Amino acid sequence: MDAAIFIALGIMPALVIVGGLHDLLTMKIPNWISLALVMLFFPAALLAGLSPAALAIHVGVGLAALFAGMGMFALRWIGGGDAKLMAATCLWLGLSGSGMFLLWTGVVGGAFCLFLMMARQHLQMVTPFAPGWVTRLLEPKGDIPYGVAIAIGALLAFPGADLMQAFALTQ
Numbered sequence: 001m002d003a004a005i006f007i008a009l010g011i012m013p014a015l016v017i018v019g020g021l022h023d024l025l026t027m028k029i030p031n032w033i034s035l036a037l038v039m040l041f042f043p044a045a046l047l048a049g050l051s052p053a054a055l056a057i058h059v060g061v062g063l064a065a066l067f068a069g070m071g072m073f074a075l076r077w078i079g080g081g082d083a084k085l086m087a088a089t090c091l092w093l094g095l096s097g098s099g100m101f102l103l104w105t106g107v108v109g110g111a112f113c114l115f116l117m118m119a120r121q122h123l124q125m126v127t128p129f130a131p132g133w134v135t136r137l138l139e140p141k142g143d144i145p146y147g148v149a150i151a152i153g154a155l156l157a158f159p160g161a162d163l164m165q166a167f168a169l170t171q
Contacts, residue, residue: 005167008044012037012092013155019085020151025133029081029147037088038062044092048166054094058163061098062091082146089154097161105153112149 019033045055069083078086086105090098120138127135136142158164 004047008047009164009167011040011044012089013158015040016085016089016151016154019081020145020148023081023145023147024137027079027136027143027145029079029085031081031084034081034084034088037085038091041088041091045163045166048163050163050166054162054166058091058094061093061095062087065090065098078146079143082150085147085150089150092163093154093157093161094163096165097157097163100160101153101157103153104156105149108152108156109144109146109149113144116144 015033015037019029022033023029041058042055045058050058066083066087069078069086072078073080073083089101093101116137120140120142123138124140127138130138137145
């Protein structure tokens, strides 16, 4: 595999992992992660040989995800960083990968929320000895770092995305 293609294929997984971990540790997803995903998508798409029509579909899916995320943010269902990371990820996944991404994100997010609810109920005795991020995570009515679910959903959906298929066809 050509080095440039290998690097391009690793951009999205690496950045969503950083976003998920950052959200887990700080309850925030920095804007630079979503911005880097958006900016680096276009060279990766050109390298993969996506047609202008396919590129437009990816942009449309990303914009639709951004508007949906803005609505969920307005309803206080997710944070602003989650909405931006979701939109940038949908840009990379396009129409073929975004459905599985949303499905996996929902399943993983639901399981993660249930796990946190149980942990918050049963593990309060460890918070005095835990690092600050664990204490914050175990706060009884604390926020859920949904970037973790977004990252895992993206990683599970990425192999089936048309961008990956386009890279495979260039080989």
